Amino acid sequence: xxxxxxxxxxxxxxxxxxxxxxxxxxxxxxxxxxxxxxxxxxxxxxxxxxxxxxxxxxxxxxxxxxxxxxxxxxxxxxxxxxxxxxxxxxxxxxxxxxxxxxxxxxxxxxxxxxxxxxxxxxxxxxxxxxxxxxxxxxxxxxxxxxxxxxxxxxxxxxxxxxxxxxxxxxxxxxxxxxxxxxxxxxxxxxxxxxxxx
Amino acid sequence: xxxxxxxxxxxxxxxxxxxxxxxxxxxxxxxxxxxxxxxxxxxxxxxxxxxxxxxxxxxxxxxxxxxxxxxxxxxxxxxxxxxxxxxxxxxxxxxxxxxxxxxxxxxxxxxxxxxxxxxxxxxxxxxxxxxxxxxxxxxxxxxxxxxxxxxxxxxxxxxxxxxxxxxxxxxxxxxxxxxxxxxxxxxxxxxxxxxxxxxxxxxxxxxxxxxxxxxx
Numbered sequence: 001x002x003x004x005x006x007x008x009x010x011x012x013x014x015x016x017x018x019x020x021x022x023x024x025x026x027x028x029x030x031x032x033x034x035x036x037x038x039x040x041x042x043x044x045x046x047x048x049x050x051x052x053x054x055x056x057x058x059x060x061x062x063x064x065x066x067x068x069x070x071x072x073x074x075x076x077x078x079x080x081x082x083x084x085x086x087x088x089x090x091x092x093x094x095x096x097x098x099x100x101x102x103x104x105x106x107x108x109x110x111x112x113x114x115x116x117x118x119x120x121x122x123x124x125x126x127x128x129x130x131x132x133x134x135x136x137x138x139x140x141x142x143x144x145x146x147x148x149x150x151x152x153x154x155x156x157x158x159x160x161x162x163x164x165x166x167x168x169x170x171x172x173x174x175x176x177x178x179x180x181x182x183x184x185x186x187x188x189x190x191x192x193x194x195x196x197x
Numbered sequence: 198x199x200x201x202x203x204x205x206x207x208x209x210x211x212x213x214x215x216x217x218x219x220x221x222x223x224x225x226x227x228x229x230x231x232x233x234x235x236x237x238x239x240x241x242x243x244x245x246x247x248x249x250x251x252x253x254x255x256x257x258x259x260x261x262x263x264x265x266x267x268x269x270x271x272x273x274x275x276x277x278x279x280x281x282x283x284x285x286x287x288x289x290x291x292x293x294x295x296x297x298x299x300x301x302x303x304x305x306x307x308x309x310x311x312x313x314x315x316x317x318x319x320x321x322x323x324x325x326x327x328x329x330x331x332x333x334x335x336x337x338x339x340x341x342x343x344x345x346x347x348x349x350x351x352x353x354x355x356x357x358x359x360x361x362x363x364x365x366x367x368x369x370x371x372x373x374x375x376x377x378x379x380x381x382x383x384x385x386x387x388x389x390x391x392x393x394x395x396x397x398x399x400x401x402x403x404x405x406x407x408x409x410x411x412x413x
Contacts, residue, residue, distance in 0.1 A: 120313075
């Protein structure tokens with residue numbers, strides 16, 4: 001039991017810090033640069049993202065292990081995962097609009113952005129590639145969701161300050177954001193030594 | 198009729214390709230589909246394979262969508278496009294896995310993630326669904342080549358500075374800069390090159406350097 005918990009903790013830390021999706025795996029950059037202009041939107045995105053990520057990790061684990069492995073159609077995983085995620089996001093969009101319009105008003109716009117996100121697809125793909133169990137898959141989803149949330153909030157805070165800086169004209173906007181991200185990524189390489197296996 | 202049509206189409210297809218490489222370059226100008234630009238560009242070879250895969254998928258998706266444009270009902274077009282894209286990505290994924298085992302181990306996940314490229318879906322929606330097969334094919338080639346070109350430039354600098362080699366052949370006999378191979382180097386290289394392309398745009402074409410300013 002202890003060993004299992006340790007393994008879960010390891011997956012969590014590894015996915016949130018060491019293999020942070022933005023800074024070391026370079027996924028979800030489109031959203032990362034898109035929503036980090038303000039801290040407020042970054043927080044909204046983080047909440048939506050982490051929730052959707054965990055649920056889609058769980059859903060795709062069930063479909064992968066209960067349907068695709070027995071039928072021996074694992075080579076279709078790209079098509080099936082993207083179908084699951086797109087329809088799940090669409091469904092939660094519709095349900096949220098009916099059940100809780102207030103929440104939808106706040107977070108609905110982020111849901112639309114999520115459906116074609118590469119992290120959403122990467123988590124099920126990593127889970128199936130590493131043959132993770134159900135709990136492990138959810139842990140990976142949670143860890144990478146929180147890691148992404150942290151990256152978004154750090155970046156948004158920096159970019160709010162960056163607005164006031166006098167950046168050379170060709171570098172305004174994305175180029176300077178890239179260089180900044182590079183510096184944060186440099187700091188994140190420091191986490192690489194936490195877990196030695 | 199055939200000859201005039203060919204005469205009109207010929208510069209057109211060239212223009213379409215060129216515009217995909219420079220004016221609408223997915224990475225440096227439109228700032229979409231950035232993820233693999235940094236992930237697979239530690240060496241020219243992985244960058245090259247990734248670029249080829251993207252050109253292939255982009256062209257084939259455009260051709261397929263264009264062929265089916267009269268059959269697809271507008272209301273369900275997005276899911277259909279996703280299906281077509283993921284089908285072709287699976288083809289590219291399995292072929293690369295069979296042909297280049299070593300490189301595939303390093304970049305397999307990113308090949309599979311081509312499916313989430315905004316640039317491919319955008320072209321299917323904006324171009325291929327409205328145009329005939331041949332222009333759509335060239336549009337796919339152009340957009341794909343623009344992406345390919347960007348990958349090659351980034352990985353050229355990163356491999357040269359980070360390992361002192363190009364395509365595995367020694368070029369510089371000095372201690373390489375490890376930072377170019379780290380994730381940081383990828384972000385730096387992309388940011389600096391993007392700034393450089395903006396500078397060219399401002400300096401020579403009188404643009405506003407808006408490339409990537411409103412990127413997704």
